[in-house]
Amino acid sequence: MKVELVVNGKQVSADVPPNTLLVQFLREHLRLTGTHIGCDTAQCGACTVLADGRAIKSCNALAVQMQGCEITTIEGLAAQDGTLHPVQAAFKECHGLQCGFCTPGMVLSTVDLLQRHPSADERQIREQLDGNLCRCTGYQNIVRAVQTAQQSTATAVA
Numbered sequence: 030m031k032v033e034l035v036v037n038g039k040q041v042s043a044d045v046p047p048n049t050l051l052v053q054f055l056r057e058h059l060r061l062t063g064t065h066i067g068c069d070t071a072q073c074g075a076c077t078v079l080a081d082g083r084a085i086k087s088c089n090a091l092a093v094q095m096q097g098c099e100i101t102t103i104e105g106l107a108a109q110d111g112t113l114h115p116v117q118a119a120f121k122e123c124h125g126l127q128c129g130f131c132t133p134g135m136v137l138s139t140v141d142l143l144q145r146h147p148s149a150d151e152r153q154i155r156e157q158l159d160g161n162l163c164r165c166t167g168y169q170n171i172v173r174a175v176q177t178a179q180q181s182t183a184t185a186v187a
């Protein structure tokens with residue numbers, strides 16, 4: 030089946046088997062391997078991407094279901110000149126990662142949260158990241174990174 034999407038601002042189309050998962054499409058057809066596969070059963074959140082601005086688990090959606098959507102992966106977040114997105118910069122600054130396996134999903138879930146709830150409190154942050162598992166950082170620094178991103182985003186729009 031033909032699938033047509035906008036991925037990181039670029040129009041893409043391909044013929045794929047109808048059972049192709051969005052995560053397979055991104056990783057295997059587009060070579061966007063920053064979207065990770067940790068479980069393949071919609072539990073770990075490593076495969077999280079934005080679809081029309083909302084965080085979704087890309088192992089839990091067929092590519093053809095997303096027809097016409099705008100998908101953002103971790104590769105699409107930084108500016109053209111390499112300047113990190115404020116959420117990426119905050120994860121770096123706060124040591125919100127160690128091995129980095131969960132990080133693309135954590136970052137994209139955070140972007141979704143801060144777009145919808147710029148003033149999210151700690152409970153809301155933890156609830157949003159409930160579907161994203163990290164095996165090595167511990168969640169304290171991740172929450173701190175989200176709060177730091179909140180502050181820098183608020184400063185940027187003030």
Ligand code: FES
Nearest residue numbers: 067069072074088
């Ligand atoms: Fe999609 Fe784990 S790989 S949730």
Ligand code: FES
Nearest residue numbers: 127129131163164
């Ligand atoms: Fe290693 Fe989260 S940084 S799994």
